[in-house]
Amino acid sequence: MINGSLKNLSQMLAKKEISSVEMTQTFLDRINKYNPTINAYVALDANKTLAQAKAADVRIANGTAEPLTGIPFAQKDIFCAKGWQTTCGSKMLANFVAPYDAHVITQFDNAGAVNLGKTNMDEFAMGSSNETSYFGGVKNPWDFDRVPGGSSGGSAAAVAARLCAAATGTDTGGSIRQPASLCGFTGLKPTYGLVSRYGMIAFASSLDQAGPMAKSAEDCALMMNVMTGFDERDSTSLNRPKEDYTRGLGNMQGTQPLKGLRIGLPKEYFADGLDANVAKVVQEAIAEYRKLGAVTVDISLPNSQLSIPVYYVLAPAEASSNLSRYDGVRYGHRAAEYDDLMDMYMKSRAEGFGAEVKRRILIGTYVLSAGYYDAYYLKAQQIRRLIADDFTQAFKQCDVIMGPTAPSTAFKAGEKADDPVAMYLQDVYTIATNLAGLPGMSIPAGFSNGLPVGLQLMGNYFDEARMLDVAHAYQQVTDWHTLIPNLDKPNLVLPEGKV
């Protein structure tokens, strides 16, 4: 059951083979067993969770169930959920109980989904290894010595370890896709503006976007149907007609379902810095796509190597301002002892934020400060346009762009924790789509030394349905996405015949 697709789970519930309460309890039992080790969840509340499951069972019984009704999901702890501890992985918010629901939470609630709990994450989503969380690191289910990636590391581990049916994540520079790659599952960052940011704790407002983290493209499509949609409370939410993201999946049958699809391969994504084994896996996946009828086109995204410098100006700048509200006045951490107002601010913030968050606040404050704005912030915004224009040019030659999601497989905990620059390079292939606001996806494409490798798909604006079709077609003919780690022997995970 724990490996069932969302569609399977939904059918099981509809046929009354299992109740939502039973299904939810099964996941809660697994969580109780494995979470103390993996640390994927930071907040659990079985009473609340089971009350939702009971309500879902009523909906199923009275015939008002929707596709996700009764299915247990994990929610990244970046989403405010009324009555739930909502910490964003920070000491600053360790005692914060959200008094309102994020739009995404409301959407899942309305769909009748069950909230299993809040998942661990890098503090304020700043990190690529989940090691910046105030609540401790998360184990990669494939190898407990390794990181799950970040910032959505808890959701990633929960999906990979089957501690939920699926999970939500957010992606500012790769925080859905890089952990999906490192933990071996399917994750999608939608076009900026498709999923409301209301109630999603802000990191870098112009880049943040929520998306699904799930076992397959099909599951992602079902979740997209729930997560997307116009929300008048978010000025950047796009008012577009509702889409059914599963609509094309059924067409991905036959020998060459992708006949005519043009796949762009940016030369910059296969250059120095990419692990050779990862490159090999990615090339094999692309070869599989050719078999499915696709043709490959060599393209160039000449400014893509600038995406890291641009990102590390813009994201910290926005973050430095977004995180100013954590001042110990109305909620959040306040220092126990302070002399005056200034001292209260200085101490509360110094104590409430971790080292990486403080670093980014300082960079952001610096690049926005008097005399530096033009050289850093303005310049970065100009190059941001060049990076976006590269994609506009590229999509004249191809329908979807493919490449690696991350430059390497999961690295060991502690390996990069003290080297921010090395850590930042984890997102070298994912950041450009955030800057451009384009959708990006990572799907399991194989293994390197027993660790999952992700293939990244990048699409044009609002082309999620096609990307999901393309991913689904691959998942019809491969089984990488169905492989699961052995949690009882996590360091001996080379799946048979799949090394």
Added chain:
Amino acid sequence: MEWEVVIGLETHTQLRTKSKQFSGASITYGAQPNTQADEVSVALPGVLPVLNKQAVECAIKFGLAINADIPARSVFSRKNYFYPDLPKGYQISQFELPVVGKGAVTIQVPAVGKNAAYEKVINITRAHLEEDAGKSVHGAVEGMSGIDLNRAGTPLLEIVTEPDMRSAAEAVAYAKKLHELVQWIDICDGNMQEGSFRCDVNVSVRPKGQEKFGTRREIKNLNSFKFMTQAIEYETRWQIETLEDGGTIQQATVLFNPDTGETKAMRSKEEANDYRYFPDPDLLPLEVTAADKARVQATMQKSQNEEYLRYVNDLNMFPDDARAITSSRQIYNYFESVLAELRKIAVPTATQTQDNANAKSVANWVINTLGSYLNKTNLDISESPVRPEQLAKMLSKIFDNTISNNAAKQVFEAMWMGEGEADAIIEAKGLKQESDSGAIEAILDEVLKANPAMVEEFKAGKEKAFNALVGQAMKASKGKANPAQVNDLLKKKLAF
């Protein structure tokens, strides 16, 4: 050395909306602390701003009213600083691209001493939309301040002038003009006590003739015209004395203390500010199209100046009266209501000339008579116990010669005291004037017979004697005779 003061103003006008600039919280004044602070006002994690349509329309109205450039796109920026009444740690404002660009306001500077009154054009640099901060309340708990965020997020339009003013009188004339204007176009209630209209005044001095501006100090948050005059005069004197004593002026933010009449630098603003402005990523560019402007323009009534010119040119009103009537939307509305009521009552044969003459008289009654009653009782015209329709009825009785102007004053007094309508009061007090020419002639004959000496004087060429005779006749009629008729008939009788 002769010094020149240079003054520029930044005025925060609270816009007439129901809800906040970026959320659906109420902005009603005087609510219990933090009961109008929704999740956006409190800046809970994850909340986002959405701009108030009404506030944007107010800004467009203002731009149209001062003939300003209203750009197709403007941008919201974040002004970053820490303060307990600023819950997000930044204020959403407009920095590089404001909603209203350059415009101008013409001010009337009143005569002072031997200096005659004059007009001056004050250039407006810009006006931008922003949100207000909350309030710090002191003294509730020893050593602590209490933060009330009810006001946080209230829509403001900040109106910034060029440093065009050269005296406290000019600055106050501008502030008053702006105060009139924002109420005239109905974008602000103008309530200075509640902080709906607050001025920051930048003051610097320089030797007369020098082109370069001196270093300015900014007097914050002046909420009365009287304080503004006092503060500018004190600040100017202080700066001149400092310079003459060989000192220098440091750029500073100062507060005016009404008790001492002095300005003093704020301690909290000592630190050099680095606001780190950048475009707010949570908000998109604000677009104002030609169609938007036309739509707003269509909702706007005639400007103060248009109405002023119509009163002076078409209705032959005295310029001072016309200015006074158009100084406030409320006075204007009252005056126009009286005119409208009068037109309903008026005899159909009334000529345009009579109508105009009436308007002139109505203005006099509204500005001088009603005005002095309001002043004495400290009432607003909207609170006047004499309603426009009551005044109109009374005035119609003057115009149709039922009562004299003097009698009307008694009628007005009675109406003010709540003694009823004009008709009833005239009846009760017997104020109807004598317009029967036979009766008046009879009175005149008595007067002429009783005052032969005056008649002789008149015949000898003394004009004064004529007025004395009129006076005697009015007295004999107990003030009820129609003075115009007395004049006419007396002339005839003396012309034999």
Added chain:
Amino acid sequence: MALNITDIKRIAHLARLEINEQEASQTLTKLTGILGLIEQMQAVDTAGITPMSHSQDVVQRLREDVVTATNQREAFQANAPILGNGSAEKAVDSGLYLVPKVIE
């Protein structure tokens, strides 16, 4: 644009983050590394390029001026921090959030 320890202290103060000498010098090393990465941007000629603030070329949507919020003071103040300085009470009094005396 090389950073020095004074810059670190200045921006830490602007950002209201208390920082001691040791942290300041460690931060200087790390931030210098990050700024080295960022410095790559300076090689690009960006003359005449319109800065990009948003990925979609859309304009601000306006909210009708209606009051939709209700009083949620109690719910919000349930999250108020502990006053500190010896008090275990929440930092609220009579509906107000309490902070050390604000000096104007």
